[in-house]
Amino acid sequence: MIETNAVLGYPDELSVRAGERITFHLSSRFAKVDAKAVLLRCVDADANGPGIKYVELESPMDGVHDVAWHEVPAGSCAVVPEDARLVPRAAWSIGGYVWATRLTDAPQTLLARWSDEAAAGYAIESSKAGVSLRIGSDRGPLVVSTSKPLLERYWYWVQATFDQASGDMTISHTRLAEGTVPAKTVTALATHQGGWKLDSQGPFTMAARPSTLSPLVHTGHFDGKLEAPRIATGIHSIEALQAVDAMPRPGVVDARLVAMWDFSIGIDGLDVVDRSANRLSGTLLQLPRRAVTGVRWTGAVHDWRLDPTQYGAIHFHTDDIYDCGWPAAVTLDVPSTWRSGIHALRLRPLDENGRRSHGRAPPDREVDLHSGQARSARGEQAVDAIEADASAAETFITFFVTPAAGALKAPLVVLAATMTYLAYANSALRLHSVHFEVLTEHLMVLTPDDVYLQEHPEIGQSTYDHHIDGSGRAFSSWRRPVMNMRPRSTLGNLAIDSHFTDWLEEKGIDYDLVTDVELHRQGAGALKGYRVLASLSHPEYYSEPMMNAVMAYQNDGGRHVALGANGFYWRCNFHPKAPAAVEVRRGMAGTRTWESRYGEVHLAGTGEPGGLWRHSGFAPQKLVGVGFDAMVYDHAGYYRFTPGSRDARVAFAVDGIGEDERIGDFGVRIGGAVGIEIDRLDHDLGTPLHAVMIATSHGLGPGALPTTEEFRTTVHGLEGDQNALVRADIVFFETPEGGAVFATGSISYVLSLTCNGYDNNVSRLTENVLRRFLDETPFEMPDV
């Protein structure tokens, strides 16, 4: 078994143009690694398929590089730069609204200007023991607590006051009335005299506090929402400090107000704006969630752009992670002569003697590799997952090379679904969900990367997973170690897609590669000049620029071979101010592993509605003729031709395949070409009227389950053995200017390509279509 995480890392960008630079940011307990770039042909390690295939590439980067250990700085917060005006004067009051989502024994920081190193400053914290105010002094930190914890997911007003002259410290929390639960205030008072250490010499922070100031590292993170924190000189009643919210009339400025951070300003950005005259604005770190309902949300508005004041909260999580911020350890200037494709940085840690390591960290630095002795129900011996028989250590970090500027283009371009890979990045759904084994009807099979994910949640999971406080994860970033987009990873997404690149290599069909990032940033320009576009097994996540770019390509004579299913499904976007992250709002429909809270369906980054493209008037059927209808995780099916296959317009596709053949009743791992997730034709949802259904699925059973948006009420007979709408369709249609679309309607379709030495009817059908699509002879669109 290969140890795949002795070195962790990520690229600064997921894709790089040949001739340009990419950097890799690494962390390891080993001091040296041997680095080599490779061009991947297949990344699927399954011994029943083509296996991992790659070629090594020469570059000046080859060789040994120094690495160091770096922590993952998980947990989001807001930071206001150090400013003397935030040191309390004679007397002051501080308060804000709080909606806690996970109370812990350890205090979580709400608002603070505190230094752990100097034990100086002040901090308001929340824990299972209550809400407390902590102030530094010569005698150590002085604390006053309400001794009563907040209720999770209830709005509170939290306020502290401090009077140096009297030595009075107060802390209170006021639960706001909610339904039949009345408002209630709990207050605590303590008095201490003199010796105050009020100046932390550091920043003011929200939802965390500094553990060290140089480098600035945070700890004590908070799970929950904060809204409208403010500081005022003087001792104020709860009502008076809350009233600072009121928008002042022109020329009315209360000089006692030190700061009042209004999170409803700049919801699409990463700044927290101070509305006071002091302008003590700050910055968000590690991408907490904005565009969430605040204490003033009425339910009348669901789009934050219509009334940002109803969205004045920010939801922080202790396990938010956007950018690990590790220094670059390897820099690769990609030679302009390199072909485009799926690439990886292969890293092999070296021991103290410069020899290839077997995966164990040097003994004096060994951490986290202890043996977990335990016994099963039958008494078998349990040991550490990876250490037991690690025979070698090797890590791949995937990146994508796109064609050099001005390079001669291949006629075919493969579109790597990086937005989807990102949405799934570090998915631990299989590990933690209640239902997954029932869905698949098989024991779950883990890779060493899955084990690492379970044991190291700090690297952050995918948009399929939940935060530790139970809320859905709306962001996923590539600037952190990503486990499942590389050789030996979990066998989905890129592993499946690479069966097609392997097949192209076997068939000797030349291709270029671009990714969703280029499609999103350049629009249709990313596809310009290519005769054929191949989208792969599961291009599920699409931004509006990407949807429109593919449609424009098709309408300008482009030919699109859509080789997957459940594509073009979720409306999402890269965050404009955090461009390495995809933002997903699940909405309240569709096959979803979590649901947006009411009022929180619109994206923070762009304001557009999340949810399904189907519910934004652009169902996938409108783009490629088929759209998601069912999941088939247990037993795969196959296709048979329909009467439409006799249409002369598709004769090129079916050539050489018997009319009665079962098409794809075989396939790597899944066992059939119709499986995992499947799509069907639907004119009501936008399939062009002139589309030809060439084939449709057979052999699906009760484990073929329709997606929830496909039925409006539960009834008997929804499953695939009884429901004619649970099926995969293969369709073809012509587009303007001589273009065409061929769509296969099943994720597992490409897993059949390589069977029987690449000689089978799925391979034949695909090659027939691809060869015709590569022919410049225009398709003639019927009169529609």
Place this chain on the structure above:
Amino acid sequence: MDHTSDPHAARYEIDPERLDLALEFRSNPSGPYGPELSRLVHRMRWGAFPGRYLLLTIEPGKRWALAQMPDERGEKVRVFHDVQFDSLDDAEWHVFQLRWKAITGRDLRLPEQARRR
């Protein structure tokens, strides 16, 4: 709570006398199953992750070791390297027996003839 998030949403009482269902599973661990065995297997497979049996890949597509999820995120996965399989069907049957014992409180003892097959 929605159905697919509730670990207790599976409702079926396993009858430890129904060895016929165990025999059916053993003859076809990958399914599809008959209606009664489907209910039984559903009950076994549904639930929260702590203690869940699963497999760790030793050689992709060839060999797997029995593993078990811990109680919390961040804790070690327990791996039983002395319990390995070169067939996923054998692994399914092994875990079926473990779950039968855990749920019914009885060892799964098949008739001698069936055990020999």
